[in-house]
């Protein structure tokens with residue numbers, strides 16, 4: 473694996489920490505400087521066309537974050553309260569976007585627990601759709617899926633069934649595709665094949681792909697135009713966006729083809745951790761490992777501290793691998809886990825192993841709660 477000189481090399485808290493590569497910075501120097509609010513920037517316009525075409529959609533819009541991408545897509549589908557969206561109870565649009573659905577879209581949420589504990593099925597969803605015009609209800613107007621979710625891949629066959637169900641009831645489909653790149657890289661299924669089943673998709677280029685900033689939303693021109701309106705209203709209109717779009721374009725070209733390698737590194741680490749006696753809260757399928765610290769009796773605060781001692785950043789049970797993760801850091805991670813296991817065993821032996829959740833720690837802020845119930 474290429475070793476990058478990046479502060480992200482030792483950071484396992486997320487794949488959002490990746491830093492711009494020299495080629496991205498070089499591309500920024502030669503980007504066009506048009507005003508994107510007036511749609512005059514060629515670099516940005518070209519990126520939007522590129523991603524939209526990759527997804528098999530007629531229109532795209534560059535936005536500054538995945539949160540903005542999701543929220544303006546969902547708002548563009550939600551016209552008249554009372555209305556609701558249906559999503560996985562762990563979905564980022566529900567758990568990690570600062571209540572945007574309530575504030576920006578005046579929407580209720582129907583959070584659904586997948587029976588298989590990993591991904592939603594059409595059968596799960598059918599039971600929870602709010603249909604009809606009973607004045608007591610907030611009818612379901614959008615089904616919002618997430619792929620990957622916690623690094624797990626949603627089978628396209630299930631997505632197809634859910635899409636058919638949605639369309640039978642005139643319900644829109646949105647995909648939080650912050651890591652759809654990872655799902656596509658792992659399955660070999662194209663972005664455009666996934667795109668067939670959704671009215672809008674939001675794809676982050678700032679996570680595993682490594683761009684410093686940016687997400688592209690895709691869909692039909694009228695929906696993207698409405699979303700652009702909400703982007704502007706939120707102060708998200710970007711002037712010389714080409715600087716950011718240029719880096720994002722390089723990230724797609726250079727990093728998308730490398731994601732499979734990241735997944736192989738992740739799975740190798742997972743098997744080594746399993747040999748040490750660790751188990752996982754959800755399957756390891758792409759670039760995340762969710763350690764079952766509770767089952768191992770490991771206090772997250774201990775793991776975080778052991779990582780700090782070794783000069784690596786661990787945020788808790790979720791271990792994120794990205795293309796800038798160094799081999800040396802992975803070896804240190806294994807050492808930190810080994811040491812934490814030893815401490816857990818010592819505490820257990822003397823009856824003091826009360827594993828508690830750290831207050832306000834990222835260890836439990838990001839995703840951990842969604843699978844601890846698991």
Ligand SMILES: Cc1ncc(COP(=O)(O)O)c(C=O)c1O
Pocket residue numbers: 488536537538539540542564565618648650651676678
């Ligand atoms: C699945 C998912 N969707 C959306 C987002 C939001 O992206 P951003 O942090 O750029 O707002 C994130 C986090 O970065 C995420 O993990």
Ligand SMILES: C[C@@H](O)[C@H](N)C(=O)O
Pocket residue numbers: 485486487488568838
């Ligand atoms: C924290 C969360 O918003 C971010 N998307 C992550 O996965 O790290």
